[in-house]
Amino acid sequence: SKKTGRNHATFYGTKGMEREDEALRMELLLKEAMKKEEFSLVYQPQVELLSGKITGVEALLRWHSQELGTVPPNQFIKVAEDSGLIIELGNWVTKKALSDLAKWNQLGYQLEMSVNISTHQFYHPEFLLCLERMIKDEKVPPSQLVLEITESIASHAEVVQKELQKIKELGLKVAIDDFGTGYSSLKYLKDFPIDYLKIDKSFVDGIEEDDKSRDIVSTIITLAHNLGMLTVAEGAETRKQVDFLKMEGCDSVQGYYYGKPMTEASLLDFLTVYEPH
């Protein structure tokens, strides 16, 4: 009957409802988090394999919520994107990252700064204008900033190509994040001006375990090099993985093997004691 149908709907709807409530609560807390200064950035070193030197860092967002404790970005970024908060939050990330970069430049370190750009930010009409302004304000060379975008961005190929062209004109660099996990075709690699391919951690994880992962990793490296791009391997944790990546000619590595994401203060300590290896 009509009545049981409704009851069923309510019954099956409960879980979804809870999830919705949770997302709503998180959204409200995220909005306050900005004012309460609960966000911070940590930096993970990127090591150039040929020289063993630290040539860059990736800025990673952290949220220490008074109410929820530490919430991992994989949980709150989606909520920030769906609610539109990612625009303000993303701007905060870039601003903070650039201001730290300016400080490091003054201390004599020459690092590249990689920042994650969500698709929502990329498509925002004022994205480039904001970016340009922040770079000027912080007085850092644009070539030190790397925008990490994912393959999912390529769904509007023509818009993306124009936007990327402008990004290149500004002198910035572009990396494709989580490469190999998205749905897009190889066509955009040919058309888009890309500096780095970041080999996804899932392939790096498999280096010691299976031939297929090793084959995929070497194929991505060859592909990137043939197209004039550099490769960064994500999430290397062991010596064996790093040795394989070196042997295959991978350009850089970012992973726990060299260093976990760390606070700005810890990074500065890390840079002073670090020896190429």
Ligand code: C2E
């Ligand atoms: P991602 O961009 O792929 O970042 C790399 C993630 O892998 C980071 O997780 C990093 O801590 C982790 N990682 C790096 N090396 C290793 C390793 O050797 N072992 C293991 N187990 N993990 C490693 P994190 O910081 O939790 O960030 C997760 C994701 O959240 C990021 O993945 C990125 O997609 C997103 N994210 C983080 N910060 C931002 C941000 O400021 N803006 C946007 N839009 N997204 C962000």
Ligand code: CA
């Ligand atoms: Ca990234």
Ligand code: CA
């Ligand atoms: Ca990844």
Ligand code: CA
């Ligand atoms: Ca990612």
